[in-house]
Amino acid sequence: MQHFHHLLPLSQFHHLKHNTPFATTSSSFSVFHPTHIHTEAAMDLINGVLNLVAPPFTFFTMLLFLPPWIFFKFCIGILRSVISENISGKVVLITGASSGIGEHLAYEYASRGACLALCARRESRLREVADRCRRIGSPDVIVIRADVSHAHDCKRIVDETVNHFNRLDHLVNNAGISQVCMLEEADDITNLRPVMDINFWGSVYTTKFAVPHLRNSSGRIIVLSSSASWIPLPRMSIYNASKAALAQFYDTLRVEFGSDIKITVVTPGFIESELTQGKFLSHEGKLVVDYDARDMQVNLSPVMKVERCARSIVKGALRGERYVTEPGWMKMSYVWKVLWPEAMEWINRLMCMTTVGGDSRDDTFGKKVLDISGAQNILYPQSIQSSEMKVD
Numbered sequence: 001m002q003h004f005h006h007l008l009p010l011s012q013f014h015h016l017k018h019n020t021p022f023a024t025t026s027s028s029f030s031v032f033h034p035t036h037i038h039t040e041a042a043m044d045l046i047n048g049v050l051n052l053v054a055p056p057f058t059f060f061t062m063l064l065f066l067p068p069w070i071f072f073k074f075c076i077g078i079l080r081s082v083i084s085e086n087i088s089g090k091v092v093l094i095t096g097a098s099s100g101i102g103e104h105l106a107y108e109y110a111s112r113g114a115c116l117a118l119c120a121r122r123e124s125r126l127r128e129v130a131d132r133c134r135r136i137g138s139p140d141v142i143v144i145r146a147d148v149s150h151a152h153d154c155k156r157i158v159d160e161t162v163n164h165f166n167r168l169d170h171l172v173n174n175a176g177i178s179q180v181c182m183l184e185e186a187d188d189i190t191n192l193r194p195v196m197d198i199n200f201w202g203s204v205y206t207t208k209f210a211v212p213h214l215r216n217s218s219g220r221i222i223v224l225s226s227s228a229s230w231i232p233l234p235r236m237s238i239y240n241a242s243k244a245a246l247a248q249f250y251d252t253l254r255v256e257f258g259s260d261i262k263i264t265v266v267t268p269g270f271i272e273s274e275l276t277q278g279k280f281l282s283h284e285g286k287l288v289v290d291y292d293a294r295d296m297q298v299n300l301s302p303v304m305k306v307e308r309c310a311r312s313i314v315k316g317a318l319r320g321e322r323y324v325t326e327p328g329w330m331k332m333s334y335v336w337k338v339l340w341p342e343a344m345e346w347i348n349r350l351m352c353m354t355t356v357g358g359d360s361r362d363d364t365f366g367k368k369v370l371d372i373s374g375a376q377n378i379l380y381p382q383s384i385q386s387s388e389m390k391v392d
């Protein structure tokens with residue numbers, strides 16, 4: 001206190017001393033120190049200058065350097081389409097390989113001769129996938145029953161893979177679930193925690209345990225984020241957030257790892273799988289199959305065949321792509337999100353919401369159009385129009 005009292009009139013000093021909650025600790029008063037006032041003014045000045053300078057600097061830097069950079073990337077892209085990683089004999093660990101995208105990623109890697117560690121909770125389904133992988137070219141496949149929302153399971157799948165194969169080259173963080181309910185419908189919001197636990201933490205845990213082995217092999221992480229990481233689809237708020245968290249997490253790791261471990265972030269639109277067949281986490285925290293909810297969410301979007309998507313992901317990863325988005329046109333939705341977010345919100349409200357405050361189970365505009373026109377037959381693959389769901 002002794003170092004500032006001479007700066008204040010005595011009356012104010014006494015007022016502060018007796019009436020403020022800071023009066024007893026001399027360090028708390030240091031906010032009034034003259035050097036702090038100067039620092040604050042300097043910071044305001046620096047921020048003011050940056051506010052003025054940053055926009056034109058960004059504009060002119062982009063104008064100058066972006067065109068040659070895009071041309072350079074185009075040339076590198078052509079080179080990569082010719083020279084891509086040979087995965088034959090290397091080891092790939094895939095989480096969520098019992099159905100959908102993960103299952104078909106396993107087939108893609110198998111057809112290129114990779115050894116596989118397949119993980120999910122439905123073991124008998126995994127064994128069927130493993131058998132097919134062996135038939136189409138994988139020299140060795142192991143199956144690991146695990147729940148990626150538990151850190152000890154994630155450690156076990158990495159340990160079992162490395163103990164069996166002695167190495168790990170690609171880690172594919174694919175396991176995921178989605179929720180379909182609005183925030184206000186969830187009486188107990190903690191019922192939706194599994195979405196974050198599986199989608200985000202499941203990938204983080206597995207990555208953490210795999211990193212030393214991926215460093216040894218100069219390996220690659222492939223992570224299934226989603227276009228939902230930037231599209232504000234209603235009823236999927238926790239899912240969207242989990243996918244946005246993944247994208248930012250792995251973009252940050254890219255900086256931390258440099259070229260030691262490469263990263264491919266995959267951001268698909270709607271792809272044929274059990275998820276687009278209507279398998280969701282309900283607001284009661286149970287995995288249910290709900291076709292009406294699926295139609296409300298998928299709406300009038302075309303659903304891409306899973307084989308094509310898986311092929312494109314593996315090709316992209318082997319070419320060293322940083323991002324893979326399938327179908328390709330979904331990339332344009334990112335431009336809309338950045339340049340005109342209001343339009344994107346408006347379209348999502350129009351297509352996926354009922355009247356404001358209305359019952360979310362009422363048909364949405366998009367679903368009504370879908371039902372009347374029968375457009376599902378064109379937009380959705382046959383497999384997700386059937387009620388058959390693989391069980392263990």
Ligand SMILES: NC(=O)c1ccc[n+]([C@@H]2O[C@H](COP(=O)([O-])OP(=O)(O)OC[C@H]3O[C@@H](n4cnc5c(N)ncnc54)[C@H](OP(=O)(O)O)[C@@H]3O)[C@@H](O)[C@H]2O)c1
Nearest residue numbers: 096098099100101121122147148175176226270271273274
């Ligand atoms: N389909 C799409 O339109 C789409 C779009 C964008 C992103 N994605 C993402 O792609 C990934 C794959 O999904 P999908 O569409 O192929 O759906 P899917 O057919 O339902 O596959 C999900 C996979 O994750 C596994 N899984 C779920 N919870 C798990 C847990 N706790 N521990 C271990 N494995 C678990 C499932 O196996 P078990 O049930 O046997 O454990 C299954 O193999 C997900 O991350 C999803 O978010 C999908």
